[in-house]
Amino acid sequence: MLLFLIPQAFPNLTVYMNVARLFYQWGLNGSIAGVVLVHSVHGLMYSVWICVAAFSAIDPLLARASRNLGAGPVYTFWHIVLPQAAPGIVAASIFVFLESLDEFTGTFFVGAPDITTLPLLLYNASMSGNYQVSSITALILLAPSLLFMVVIHKFMRPEMMAKLGK
Template identity: 60%
Template sequence: MRALFPRLGVAVLIGLVAFAVFGPLINLVIWAFAEQWFFPNRLPSQWGFMFWERVFRPRAGAWEALGNSVGIALATVVFSMALAIPAGYALARLVLPFRHLIMLVFLLPQAFPSLPIFVNIAAMFYGLGLNGTYFGVILVHSLPGLVYAVWIATAAFAATDIAMEEAARNLGASPLRTFRDITLPQAAPGLMAASIFVFLDSIDEFTGTFFVGTPDITTLPILMFNAAMGGNYQIAAITALILLIPSVGFMLIIERFLKSDVLARIGR
């Protein structure tokens, strides 16, 4: 009996964690395929793909929203990594004054509630004529994306083998060629993981898009919000499942790319 109670406690804990993780997902799947579901029925009385067909009608706007989400996310990755690669290399290799303060600055967007930040950004962008533009949405998506990009890029460059770079320089390679052929390939797995994090953060971003992009630009999170507010729970659930697919797939890829030596250097 004494040995049974600890095992029972562990089993209950695992069950609660599994319910907390998979319970909402199961409910999401049920709503996605429910055609009729009325109180007090515990399960839908009619199942089918009727609402899937409605979501992907040309006039429904799902294809346009999906294209906007993917296009903005890819552009955000390019913009963020274009800034993060030189910044990460400098923070990892150069002796910079106030290095830790600079790293802390990139964390500030995550240290405060996103709502007041994006409201103020929207006010500034309105004065600059960036509201309702793709470039304005890309900029606002890059704000949280740079947190992942710079921190992971810094760790990736810090984990590269400096001896290989010195050997290339001794053999006559220029600094640019050494960076291109030696440093960048070593840091590539970490940079790829950083790009995936930025992509996932951008494709799921709602608040920034809502204040800067709407009503001119509609993404999948905006479409899901409008459907949920209108009581169209099936359409909201289908949109959420579409957003979930790249998140799960890319997280499996991240687990492969992020090595232990890179993770150990994040924040140093």
């Protein structure tokens, strides 16, 4: 677990500068594959951290009881363990999506100028003095976060999450 937290100890700027240097040597700079890889690695730490917490909170006696009653390991995982961890997996997915949506530094060093994401568009519009585009881009970046908060508030109550695995 500590291995996933170590990159957060260093400033993102220095990490992504070195990643950009490596990606340049590997031919991934300025490519969609490079940007996807940066976003995946950036979100991996958060998703592993949240999912480990979700799976750790599951009572192991339930899985043992399922096995004692004749269920196989695959059935136990899919029907006993996974439904209990589903709220944590959903939370990790939402969090990683929102983190990836707002990721600027990694995309700037690895993808620019060929790959343009909304944060890069916002930065370029702000630096060129085009404040109308900046404002619209900021609202577009804000919309998914607000939408997810409304969905979480409306649908992800404890009684709804308990029904998720059924």
